[in-house]
Amino acid sequence: MNIFLKKYLSLGCFGIAITLLPEIAPDIAQADNVYANLPTLNSIVFVSSRGTSGTAIPLTANAALALTSVGNVNVKSNTYLGFKVEVESTNNGLLKHSSGAGMAYNLNYNNADKGQITSKTVVEDNSALITGCAGDTGCDRDVKISITQSEIQSKPAGLYSDTLTFTLTNK
Numbered sequence: 001m002n003i004f005l006k007k008y009l010s011l012g013c014f015g016i017a018i019t020l021l022p023e024i025a026p027d028i029a030q031a032d033n034v035y036a037n038l039p040t041l042n043s044i045v046f047v048s049s050r051g052t053s054g055t056a057i058p059l060t061a062n063a064a065l066a067l068t069s070v071g072n073v074n075v076k077s078n079t080y081l082g083f084k085v086e087v088e089s090t091n092n093g094l095l096k097h098s099s100g101a102g103m104a105y106n107l108n109y110n111n112a113d114k115g116q117i118t119s120k121t122v123v124e125d126n127s128a129l130i131t132g133c134a135g136d137t138g139c140d141r142d143v144k145i146s147i148t149q150s151e152i153q154s155k156p157a158g159l160y161s162d163t164l165t166f167t168l169t170n171k
């Protein structure tokens with residue numbers, strides 16, 4: 001009986017020794033989540049090419065005004081579905097004089113004629129990411145106007161003005 005117990009005890013010790021061997025136990029790596037954030041760019045800025053605010057484009061009586069730069073729109077958008085730019089004229093596409101006289105003008109945005117802006121008008125509509133506009137410097141869009149001779153003739157001398165409001169909407 002003593003022999004049987006010795007065999008039993010030695011088998012029991014052998015079983016414990018196997019479970020404690022470090023070579024057989026797997027290493028477990030620790031893990032953590034990795035995060036990245038790409039903030040949405042969405043800004044639009046108009047910079048006048050006339051220098052200081054209120055500096056007027058000189059007109060010649062009875063002569064048309066050829067396409068003339070009035071400013072630059074800078075668009076920043078990194079939305080992969082694209083963006084839309086709209087413009088709205090305070091005076092419905094008229095340069096207004098203090099007397100109430102108006103002079104219709106045509107708008108040219110990014111070298112595309114948009115005509116007289118009589119209501120809120122889409123001037124740019126992109127359905128995909130524009131990589132040139134997705135960086136911190138954005139993309140520039142030239143804004144020009146033209147006025148026909150018939151609009152200028154027989155108008156009172158003085159300052160004519162309008163306000164254009166550009167709106168950027170990410171899709």
